[in-house]
Amino acid sequence: MSILLALVALFVLVLIDVPIAVALGVIAVTAMVASAGMGDLLTVAITMFTGATKFPLIAIPLFVLAGAIMNTSGISRRLIAFASALFGFVRGGLAMVNIGTSMFFAEISGSAVADVAAIGSILMPAMVKKGYPKEFAAAITSSSASLAIIIPPSIPMILYAVMANTSVVQLFVAGIIPGLLGAAGLAALAWWFAVRYDYPVEEVFRLSRVWVTFKDAAWAFLLPLIILGGIFGGFVTATEGAGLAVFAALFIGLVIYREVDLPQLYRALVDGAVQTSVVMLLVATSAVLGLYLTETRVPQLLTQGIIGLTQNTYLVLLMLNALFLVLGCFLHGAAAIILVVPIVMPIVNTLGIDPVHFGLIVTLNLAIGQQTPPVASVLITACSIAKADVWEVTKVNVWFIGVLAAVLILVTYVPIIPLALVEYFYR
Amino acid sequence: MSAVGTVRRAAERVLEVVCAALMIGLAIVVGLAVVFRYSGASLVWYDEVTPIILAWLTYYGAALAALRRAHLGFPGLVAAAPVGFRIPALIVSETLVVGFFLVVAWYGWQVVQLLAGNTLISLPWVPVSLTQSVIPLGALLIALAEVLTIPERWQEARSGGQLAEHEETPL
Numbered sequence: 001m002s003i004l005l006a007l008v009a010l011f012v013l014v015l016i017d018v019p020i021a022v023a024l025g026v027i028a029v030t031a032m033v034a035s036a037g038m039g040d041l042l043t044v045a046i047t048m049f050t051g052a053t054k055f056p057l058i059a060i061p062l063f064v065l066a067g068a069i070m071n072t073s074g075i076s077r078r079l080i081a082f083a084s085a086l087f088g089f090v091r092g093g094l095a096m097v098n099i100g101t102s103m104f105f106a107e108i109s110g111s112a113v114a115d116v117a118a119i120g121s122i123l124m125p126a127m128v129k130k131g132y133p134k135e136f137a138a139a140i141t142s143s144s145a146s147l148a149i150i151i152p153p154s155i156p157m158i159l160y161a162v163m164a165n166t167s168v169v170q171l172f173v174a175g176i177i178p179g180l181l182g183a184a185g186l187a188a189l190a191w192w193f194a195v196r197y198d199y200p201v202e203e204v205f206r207l208s209r210v211w212v213t214f215k216d217a218a219w220a221f222l223l224p225l226i227i228l229g230g231i232f233g234g235f236v237t238a239t240e241g242a243g244l245a246v247f248a249a250l251f252i253g254l255v256i257y258r259e260v261d262l263p264q265l266y267r268a269l270v271d272g273a274v275q276t277s278v279v280m281l282l283v284a285t286s287a288v289l290g291l292y293l294t295e296t297r298v299p300q301l302l303t304q305g306i307i308g309l310t311q312n313t314y315l316v317l318l319m320l321n322a323l324f325l326v327l328g329c330f331l332h333g334a335a336a337i338i339l340v341v342p343i344v345m346p347i348v349n350t351l352g353i354d355p356v357h358f359g360l361i362v363t364l365n366l367a368i369g370q371q372t373p374p375v376a377s378v379l380i381t382a383c384s385i386a387k388a389d390v391w392e393v394t395k396v397n398v399w400f401i402g403v404l405a406a407v408l409i410l411v412t413y414v415p416i417i418p419l420a421l422v423e424y425f426y427r
Numbered sequence: 428m429s430a431v432g433t434v435r436r437a438a439e440r441v442l443e444v445v446c447a448a449l450m451i452g453l454a455i456v457v458g459l460a461v462v463f464r465y466s467g468a469s470l471v472w473y474d475e476v477t478p479i480i481l482a483w484l485t486y487y488g489a490a491l492a493a494l495r496r497a498h499l500g501f502p503g504l505v506a507a508a509p510v511g512f513r514i515p516a517l518i519v520s521e522t523l524v525v526g527f528f529l530v531v532a533w534y535g536w537q538v539v540q541l542l543a544g545n546t547l548i549s550l551p552w553v554p555v556s557l558t559q560s561v562i563p564l565g566a567l568l569i570a571l572a573e574v575l576t577i578p579e580r581w582q583e584a585r586s587g588g589q590l591a592e593h594e595e596t597p598l
């Protein structure tokens with residue numbers, strides 16, 4: 001089967017709603033049978049197992065679980081109260097609280113969908129009640145939730161690290177400055193909206209209230225210390241850090257706050273398992289497709305083709321950004337990483353682009369992809385909670401997407417922004 | 428509730444318990460590994476067993492995801508198409524999904540037979556055929572789960588109703 005035919009067939013299968021994981025597997029199996037007969041199908045079965053046993057990916061279900069426990073144990077509510085005391089005095093206070101809480105949440109969960117579900121369900125109704133248009137409430141909640149995958153820990157970064165064979169920890173560290181830049185940009189734009197449309201101030205700044213809410217949320221602040229301190233300090237691996245996050249969140253929820261809702265926790269466990277397996281099945285079938293790609297040398301041929309066209313790193317990065325941005329509108333982030341990263345990594349390596357730097361570029365593209373319909377996991381979750389129309393919200397959200405795009409351009413063309421801390425700590 | 432609906436609900440309940448147990452098991456093993464490592468007695472089986480739990484979670488979770496119709500796809504075009512396009516698309520899609528997992532189940536079973544007699548390196552009392560059994564069993568369960576959702580999908584395709592929303596994944 002020619003490569004072009006395989007690509008067209010893959011495209012057609014996805015369009016007729018064959019699950020992407022199955023479409024990858026069907027194409028790979030058909031191609032392998034066509035070229036080597038039925039004998040290779042034993043290899044397919046073995047690869048379907050080994051593809052699902054990549055060690056760093058164990059962190060994914062654990063971070064999903066930690067986020068779920070946070071949602072069921074009153075941690076999110078306390079973080080919101082603290083952020084409200086800290087940022088609520090600014091005009092458009094609830095928007096600032098939204099961004100601030102997303103940043104705290106991002107340091108624990110690593111999932112933007114978990115972030116938007118946890119924070120949005122509390123803050124969006126509160127914003128609408130205070131007179132914010134629901135489209136604005138959904139837009140700021142959705143775009144700030146995507147900070148969760150930029151600020152460490154980050155599930156897409158774990159997935160990228162496995163696909164690109166690079167360091168998870170260095171990716172996490174590289175996400176800190178772009179994440180803070182994104183948060184600052186979103187806050188500045190939200191403030192501009194608040195002043196222009198006269199959104200309300202939430203509460204007067206009182207140090208005593210900051211202290212009271214800080215004390216109430218203090219145990220929750222231990223979570224990022226344990227996770228990020230443990231991982232960055234070299235005390236635990238990313239996987240172990242995720243495991244610790246689960247136990248720390250459980251301890252805080254069960255023993256300290258005593259608020260864990262067990263039936264809700266069970267549902268969260270099961271939902272977390274389903275969400276993990278959906279991504280992992282993609283990883284497994286992409287490993288089968290990887291056998292075919294390796295045999296046909298597709299990544300190498302593509303690299304030769306691109307290098308033949310241009311060796312200008314800036315231009316290639318521009319093309320890769322365009323590719324990821326277009327794919328982000330139509331593919332889920334996990335699928336985009338799993339499908340594209342193994343194919344483009346030889347180009348990235350040949351041009352001498354740092355894989356950690358490229359990882360941040362991919363992550364930021366995915367953060368934007370989460371906001372761009374028709375396939376926009378985070379935006380759609382936010383709209384579903386706010387009961388707002390996706391396209392109406394997008395009219396507002398396009399400004400916030402602009403902020404994320406500006407950070408993407410900075411990260412793409414000023415590599416020191418993501419790499420400064422990595423260089424300082426690890427190289 | 429129809430017989431298919433009853434079987435689907437029962438299968439969902441069982442798979443939910445299995446998946447929750449695997450999630451808890453994974454968290455406990457990783458947590459224990461940290462404790463044991465810091466107490467100077469690392470668990471020798473940790474590196475070999477945890478990826479196996481992840482693989483089991485992948486396939487039993489994928490069967491549950493198939494029952495819930497949560498696998499990632501692009502339903503937009505089919506949802507917007509007329510019934511005359513939806514029905515053939517559904518037939519092709521379901522045939523490919525069920526067919527693919529039956530092939531994987533069959534060859535997965537061949538692999539299990541080939542590996543009979545082998546054991547894990549760190550836990551010699553655990554046969555590899557047990558750990559690998561997730562491929563034929565998981566693939567068969569995914570195929571069955573897909574079959575159980577066909578009546579619902581068929582109804583939607585014929586009536587021109589909205590396709591079920593895909594569950595959001597954690598990214």
